[in-house]
Amino acid sequence: MSTTTPAPDPSAAAVGDVTLAEVAVAEAETVAEAAVSAPADTILARELAALVGAVPGVTALYPARSAPASLVSAVLAAAARGPATAAAAIAEPVAVSGAPEALSISVTIGVDPSASAAELCRTVHDRLRDHLAAAGLPPAAGIRVHVGAIG
């Protein structure tokens, strides 16, 4: 999957006819496939990306840093770890960092203008928090949800 979940704007030819829900399902399916080679935080990041992408009103997931910066750091990281992790290293839309007992999670989302960006921030945060609890993980040290674009 690319770094961005396609927006459902029909004028955006780049995203075709794929709905956000379909992307979320596909994303979830790829999580299991990636489990063999990807590190645990990457697997969790993909789970969380699928979770956030499925929240009604979320139109996109943006990497926290600008794309060129993300790509540079990803290439360096991939070179250090070897080719098996290269795909996973490039721009996960949800960033997971820190020790398992004190994870920090960060995501930047796009919001449908018919929703409420502030309310959606809270909803996404709560979904992430609840997912960690359901997975038996301790509460996150921090959950960052930023809205990068509306519309």
Next chain:
Amino acid sequence: MTEPHDASVSHPSSAAAAVSAFSSFEPDDLDGHTIDELSDYLDAGRMPADPSIEGSAGCQIALAALARLRAVSVTLLETEASSEPAPDENWISGILQSIGREARAGRRIPVSHPDPAADLALTEGSVRGLVRAAGDAIPGLVIGRCSLDGDVTLPGEPITVRIEASALWGTSIPDAAAALREAVISALGRHTELVLAGVDVIVHDLLPAPTPVSTAPEGAAGTTAAVPGEPNGDERA
């Protein structure tokens, strides 16, 4: 509350002026992309998909604004041949510069949550984009600049939205300004927790409308359009 503004004569320009204005952007303005690149990308129907553009919130905001500006520009260019005086090439250039500047993430605008571990926020760029989109939806207005004046990073701190726009000849400026203020207040109320002290709408250009210009009084275009009761054409909430 409203600062002095430039009331100089300005007009819509040709496509060549728009293209020349594109080159004034630095790549870092838009996550490594220029407005020129985004314009070409838009021309190509956003195909093939470029992840570095589709993955940039700033690029998405700028693309949306570019698409709306193009729709307005085409209408204006249709009347360019019959308009007097000659168009000023700085008009579209100024708007493009504003779009690029406003699309940057900017400051962090907080969103409240009872959990102290929650870091929830909107980027200033997303809110400026929201304001511009609301303005672009008002018939008869072309949005030039949008800004959030005040400390948006402090919850509960009153801020002022400042919008500079041009109006098509024949548009009722007080009505358009009122509609714009209502749209902005509604959009910010829906999406943000910002406390608005005011919405300043400054209309400082009149643009030729897509109708025969022979009905327009001489010397009307390019002057500051004063709103009754407000000096210098300013309207505020």
